Amino acid sequence: MGHHRRILVLLFLCVSLASPMPSTAEPLADCAAPVSLDDGWQVADAAGAGFDPARLCAALRAFRTSPRNLHAVVVERGGRVVAETYRAGLDVPWLLVAPRRVTFGPGTLHDMRSISKSVVGLLWGIAQADVGLPPVQTPVLDLFPHLADLRTGGRERITLEDLLSMRSGLAWDEMGRYGGLGNDENGLAWRGDIPRYVFDRPLATGPGRHFNYDGGHTAVLAELIQQRTGSTLQEYVRRKLFEPLGITHWEWGTDLRGRARAYAGLRLRPRDLARLGRLVLAGGTWQGREVVPAAWLQASFAPRVPYGEPGMGSDSNYGYQWWLGTVRAGGRSFAFRAAVGNGGQRLFIVPDLDLVVVLTAGEYNDPGVAPELRRVLDLIVESAAAGSAATP
Numbered sequence: 001m002g003h004h005r006r007i008l009v010l011l012f013l014c015v016s017l018a019s020p021m022p023s024t025a026e027p028l029a030d031c032a033a034p035v036s037l038d039d040g041w042q043v044a045d046a047a048g049a050g051f052d053p054a055r056l057c058a059a060l061r062a063f064r065t066s067p068r069n070l071h072a073v074v075v076e077r078g079g080r081v082v083a084e085t086y087r088a089g090l091d092v093p094w095l096l097v098a099p100r101r102v103t104f105g106p107g108t109l110h111d112m113r114s115i116s117k118s119v120v121g122l123l124w125g126i127a128q129a130d131v132g133l134p135p136v137q138t139p140v141l142d143l144f145p146h147l148a149d150l151r152t153g154g155r156e157r158i159t160l161e162d163l164l165s166m167r168s169g170l171a172w173d174e175m176g177r178y179g180g181l182g183n184d185e186n187g188l189a190w191r192g193d194i195p196r197y198v199f200d201r202p203l204a205t206g207p208g209r210h211f212n213y214d215g216g217h218t219a220v221l222a223e224l225i226q227q228r229t230g231s232t233l234q235e236y237v238r239r240k241l242f243e244p245l246g247i248t249h250w251e252w253g254t255d256l257r258g259r260a261r262a263y264a265g266l267r268l269r270p271r272d273l274a275r276l277g278r279l280v281l282a283g284g285t286w287q288g289r290e291v292v293p294a295a296w297l298q299a300s301f302a303p304r305v306p307y308g309e310p311g312m313g314s315d316s317n318y319g320y321q322w323w324l325g326t327v328r329a330g331g332r333s334f335a336f337r338a339a340v341g342n343g344g345q346r347l348f349i350v351p352d353l354d355l356v357v358v359l360t361a362g363e364y365n366d367p368g369v370a371p372e373l374r375r376v377l378d379l380i381v382e383s384a385a386a387g388s389a390a391t392p
Contacts, residue, residue, distance in 0.1 A: 031057035034081045037106060039271060040246045044080040051082060052386035059379035060085050068372045069362040070344065071104045072270045075380055076278060076356040081271065091362045094253055094265070099362070109251060109267040110360045113341030116252075116266040117218045119237065119276070120225070121164065121321030125284075125296025126240045127225050136161040136299075141199065143224060150199045158199075158207045160224075163217040164320040165304035171204040172214040185215040188263065189255040194219050211307040211318055215263035218321065222262030233260040244291045245279060247272045264342070270358045277349045277356030280337065301337050311346075311370030312338065327378060329385040344369045348377055353384045 031053070033045040046053040056075070060083060063073045069090055075083040084106070090099040093111055102108065112119075127133050134143060140158050141151050154169070162168045174185050191197040198216035205212075222233050229236050234252045242250060250272065253265035279285075284292035303317035303324055312325035323338040327350070339347040344361025357380050363369035 031060055031083070034084045035106075037271075039106075041076075041271060042080045044077075044082050046082055046383070047387070049077045049080060049082040050387045051077075051383045053383075055379060055383035055386055056083055059083075059376055059383060062379055063087075063359075063376050066372055066376075068344070068369050070369075070372070070376075071102075071110060071360045071362060072358070073376060074270045074274050074356075074358040076274045076358075077384065078354055079278060081274070084270070089362050092364055093267075094261070104360070106271055107249070107269060109249065109269055110345070111341070111343065112266040112268055112273065112345050113264045113343055113364075114215070115273070115339040115341040115345050115347060116262060116264050117215070117321045118339035118347070119241070119266055120218050120222050120233075120262050121300055122241060122276070122292050123225055123233075123237060124164070124221055124320075125292050125300065127229055127236070128296060129293050130240065131228050133224065133228055134160065136164060140195075140220065144195050147196055147199060150196070154203045154207060155199055160221070161304075161320075162207050163221055166211050166214055166217055166318055167208055167305050168214065168217060169203045169205040169207045169209060169212075170199065170214065170216075171201045172198075172212060172216060174215060175213045185263065188216060188219050189261065190257065192257070194223060194259075211305040218263040221321075222260065233262055241291060244289060245272075245275045245286055247275060270360055273347055273358045274356050276339075277347055277358070280349050281351060281354060281356065309340070310367050311374040312340075327381050329378070329382040332385065334381060334385070344373055346373055346377075350381060350384070353381065353388065355381070355384050357381075 034043045036043050046056045063070055064085060064087065070087060071089050072086045073084060074081060086104040088101060088103040091102045092099045124133065136159065138160050139156055140160055140163060141147050141156055158168045172184050174183055187197055188194060198220055225236065226233055237252065249269060251267040252260050253267065255261050279291060280297060283294040284290055284297050300320040300322055301324060302319055304319055306317050308314055309316050309323060312323050316323060316325040318324065323340050325338060326333050326335050334350050334352050337349045343364035344359060346359040348357040357377055359373050359376060361369055
């Protein structure tokens with residue numbers, strides 16, 4: 001084989017391996033009802049679950065034909081999985097440098113990234129009822145006596161509520177710098193004293209005034225949960241949240257010191273992420289058992305601070321470790337709650353339509369994937385709204 005021909009072959013192989021897109025010969029999903037698996041979920045067809053089948057199929061096809069590196073979509077309504085489809089694509093779990101190609105399916109764990117924060121938010125409510133965590137108005141530094149030297153410059157006024165709602169005012173640079181060495185989140189993976197690392201910085205604004213995304217807030221909240229419960233984060237989430245929901249296959253990755261990365265380490269199957277959505281829609285109960293106090297969910301989803309996160313809508317807000325937004329369909333506006341993770345991980349919960357939508361992807365450090373995910377959500381919501389309107 002000639003030198004130039006070998007180069008062309010190598011280039012072809014590199015492009016083929018790198019492409020996250022399905023082959024043009026790969027058939028599109030037929031939009032049939034999901035397969036019933038031995039995982040506790042019931043399944044239903046689109047019409048039987050109150051969807052417009054043609055519009056739901058269009059949503060699945062939009063997902064399957066997207067030029068983006070999308071991996072999975074699961075649609076759940078009324079306790080039944082109504083639609084799901086998966087794609088092969090490139091994935092880069094934490095600390096891996098080179099992407100790997102994965103054929104995703106119902107049994108494949110996926111990085112949840114910052115959806116982990118919303119799960120910690122649920123755990124805070126569970127622990128509050130379980131062991132009696134301090135009130136959210138408590139100044140955080142009151143709970144860490146060894147940080148008495150940091151109780152100056154306004155930091156002594158930062159409350160637990162400020163951490164829950166990402167408005168401590170601390171100077172922290174994270175949003176828009178994922179993958180860069182200057183991202184303050186990176187220090188959480190190796191610093192010995194996480195609360196000191198988070199609080200040993202000046203205030204950029206007064207506490208409680210402005211939103212600033214800060215994974216350190218979640219890390220400090222997780223530290224307090226572990227101190228007050230006497231359990232590791234992994235052990236506590238297993239006993240108090242995942243086991244009651246029947247979630248048995250999961251991982252919570254650790255940092256360079258062996259601690260759970262509370263802010264970004266969770267790995268779940270998409271169907272199991274949908275269980276969390278159904279738990280929220282059921283007011284914190286699962287099969288008649290209270291798992292998360294309903295009052296805590298109500299507090300978590302109260303708008304605390306406005307912030308225009310891409311894909312959430314111009315009127316989006318942040319609650320306690322959860323995003324709040326709206327979507328329009330059929331001339332109506334529907335509020336949703338959302339857990340959001342870097343790379344295209346999404347859990348959308350639309351109460352007025354009794355709807356849960358899960359999306360996963362591998363577009364890490366690229367916020368440009370948000371409009372594509374929002375397009376898929378819009379189509380699914382349109383299907384649910386149209387089907388509900390047509391049901392007598």
